[in-house]
Amino acid sequence: MKNESIKAISVIAVVLALAGVTLAQEPLKLEDAVRLALDKNPALRASAEETEVARARVGQQRAAWFPRLDFSQGFTRGNNPVYVFGTLLTQRQFTAANFALSGLNAPTPLDNFLTRLEGQMLLFDWRRTALRVSGAKKMLSAADLQTEQDRQDLILRVVRAYYDVVVARENLAAAREALRSAEANAQRVRAMTEAGLVVTSDLLSAQVQRAQMRERVIRAENSVELARLVLGREMGVEPAAMREPNGTLGEPQSSTLAAEEWERIALAERPALRAAELQERAAETGSKLARAEFGPKLGLFANVERDAETLGGPSGTNWTAGARLEINIFAGGADRYRVAEAQARERQAANQLEWFRSSVRLETRQAYLETLAARQRAEAARDAVEQARESLRIVQNRYEAGLTTITELLRAQAAQLEARTMYLSALHDSQVARAQLERAAGKLTKDSQLIREGESQ
DSSP: OHHHHHHHHHHHHHHHHHHHHHHHTOOBOHHHHHHHHHHHOHHHHHHHHHHHHHHHHHHHHHGGGSOEEEEEEEEEEEOOHHHHHHHHHHTTOOOGGGGOHHHHHSOOOEEEEEEEEEEEEEEEOTTHHHHHHHHHHHHHHHHHHHHHHHHHHHHHHHHHHHHHHHHHHHHHHHHHHHHHHHHHHHHHHHHHHHTTSSOHHHHHHHHHHHHHHHHHHHHHHHHHHHHHHHHHHHHTOOGGGOOOBOOOOOOOOOOSSOHHHHHHHHHHHOHHHHHHHHHHHHHHHHHHHHHHTTSOEEEEEEEEEEEESSTTSOEEEEEEEEEEEEOOOOOTTHHHHHHHHHHHHHHHHHHHHHHHHHHHHHHHHHHHHHHHHHHHHHHHHHHHHHHHHHHHHHHHHHHHTTSSOHHHHHHHHHHHHHHHHHHHHHHHHHHHHHHHHHHHTTOOOTTOHHHHHHHHO
């Protein structure tokens, strides 16, 4: 019975292990790659902390509206006549004997434990605090938008890295197929050479081509591994835990929107542009704040103090309360220069914003044109692949019939490989260009159609 239980446990363990292997080998969809990157990418998490920093700054500025309360505990010891005289009074321990001239002029050292509770509250500061809070809130909103921009930038990098792996894998398959053709070609030419149908130089040329194709396979294998490492880094995944992308390079899709519509969307929704607009408004708030520094401030203050020679001994308690009005009459022109600086910052932010808008327009138009160009390249390259395949078939038949040279045959084989490589490159560029266009318009999210299409292609 015991042996049967051990066997059953062993079977279960094997099944679980096999299930774990199966799960570990589950293909990686583009949607999964984006989700993992958004969840695990360290650079994105670091960027998101800027939002928390901005939120904390809002709290810091808002705190000026609340009363402030401080507690302090101090200890002093000394024989300074004024110190001893005043401390005895605050301790409420002064007696008639302390009027003796010898004690007044050369008193014995006296200890004092000072326990103090201080409070202050701002009543009016010419809107300084309100402006600081307003500016901090704008920067918080800008930080949120910048984090969203960083998410979209990351998604673009993941899309590019994902299809880099796909195209590298397809190029590797093409290189291996070319190597198999080169090996078969070398064997065929060897047989023809031994039969006296072709010269030895043809065999040497075929062997050179076979070596070149082997080198191409080695390079392609290296490209696949490097592309997988880049994708894993963007996803925040260790190389050992990487799953193999299962996406394919689909035919380019034409955009349903005109360039002008994409540009309008970009100017309205691009997160980084909206963040820049908020930063420009925050700069305007900074100018108002600099001018508000000329206004008065009014506040209340109060403190309660306990003085004693020992912490638990006899003590004296006193309190003070009052109001404070502060008016900036003259500060050497510092406030005036701060206003000038804030106004310059405001103009600078306005100019930067206008420049950024023009950059967004240009980037959107460029991405739109690249999608058109990539689709046209893919169409041309697809035709070239068919033409190169048919050309190779014809040249191969002519070579075997002795009607052409080995040079023409090798050139046709190389042309077929290059045509396929160009076609794969065009398909890759088409997918990336679509992602760049959506990112330029501020529409590249994990729910984008491009990302959902990635799993079905």
